[in-house]
Amino acid sequence: IQEGMIEAEKLKVVSEIAASVAHEVRNPLTTVRGFVQLLGEPSLTDQKRKEFSLITLVELDRAGSIISDYLSLAKPQNQKLEPISLNEEFLETSHVLSSYANLQNVKMVTEFHSSGIIYGDKSKLRQAIINLCKNAVEAMPDGGTLTIKYFVDESDNKARIYISDTGVGMTKEQVKRLGSPYYSTKLKGTGLGTMVTFNIIREMNGQISIESKEGEGTTFIITLPLHTKKEEAAPGK
Numbered sequence: 280i281q282e283g284m285i286e287a288e289k290l291k292v293v294s295e296i297a298a299s300v301a302h303e304v305r306n307p308l309t310t311v312r313g314f315v316q317l318l319g320e321p322s323l324t325d326q327k328r329k330e331f332s333l334i335t336l337v338e339l340d341r342a343g344s345i346i347s348d349y350l351s352l353a354k355p356q357n358q359k360l361e362p363i364s365l366n367e368e369f370l371e372t373s374h375v376l377s378s379y380a381n382l383q384n385v386k387m388v389t390e391f392h393s394s395g396i397i398y399g400d401k402s403k404l405r406q407a408i409i410n411l412c413k414n415a416v417e418a419m420p421d422g423g424t425l426t427i428k429y430f431v432d433e434s435d436n437k438a439r440i441y442i443s444d445t446g447v448g449m450t451k452e453q454v455k456r457l458g459s460p461y462y463s464t465k466l467k468g469t470g471l472g473t474m475v476t477f478n479i480i481r482e483m484n485g486q487i488s489i490e491s492k493e494g495e496g497t498t499f500i501i502t503l504p505l506h507t508k509k510e511e512a513a514p515g516k
């Protein structure tokens with residue numbers, strides 16, 4: 280009976296998750312459909328055409344990242360563990376994010392003072408960083424600056440990554456709620472981004488701390504162990 284109960288409970292969770300994925304993904308798709316229709320207007324100016332294509336791309340990416348967030352909740356995927364160059368990683372991340380940031384009048388600044396290598400799954404790390412950067416951009420509705428920087432701390436063999444925005448900031452209570460499922464203050468939010476990010480960083484044996492001030496902005500500080508040869512000798516967990 281016990282077993283049956285657990286199965287029924289699991290099925291309930293699965294169907295709830297399926298329902299929310301469907302719901303969340305439908306919103307960006309509806310937006311995309313509308314703009315694709317507008318793009319077919321012959322009278323459209325070049326300026327508008329560019330703007331609408333950009334919105335279409337951003338919304339499609341949004342649908343994509345909602346799907347990856349839900350997928351990474353669905354547990355063991357094939358992890359590919361490898362050494363990751365933080366310089367390369369952040370270069371690519373800022374490339375991926377630049378059109379989104381542009382659209383919201385956000386200036387992106389990257390600052391690397393050293394070259395750090397960590398160890399883990401590249402696509403997961405990217406998902407974690409992009410979730411934080413997206414939140415940063417979304418916290419600056421009137422534009423602002425998103426700064427990504429990192430330092431290598433030789434004293435404890437760790438890389439310290441700082442992701443800062445000059446946005447709305449959070450109260451202490453809001454900071455405490457970060458990472459709990461479905462916590463969102465946004466109209467179009469899923470409330471999964473920070474939870475997924477926290478899980479990924481924890482899996483990588485890292486830590487996250489948050490400094491935030493209402494009306495001034497927020498900084499996420501991620502500490503990750505630097506790559507040592509040991510891990511390559513005994514890969515996986």
Ligand code: ADP
Nearest residue numbers: 414415418463464465468469470471472473497
């Ligand atoms: P979502 O972005 O879908 O709302 P997240 O889990 O990514 O879900 O974020 C949860 C909530 O945390 C957001 O709705 C927002 O209120 C708050 N938040 C996260 N990052 C920031 C930030 N950089 N500045 C201000 N608020 C933030």
Ligand code: MG
Nearest residue numbers: 410414472473
């Ligand atoms: Mg988010």
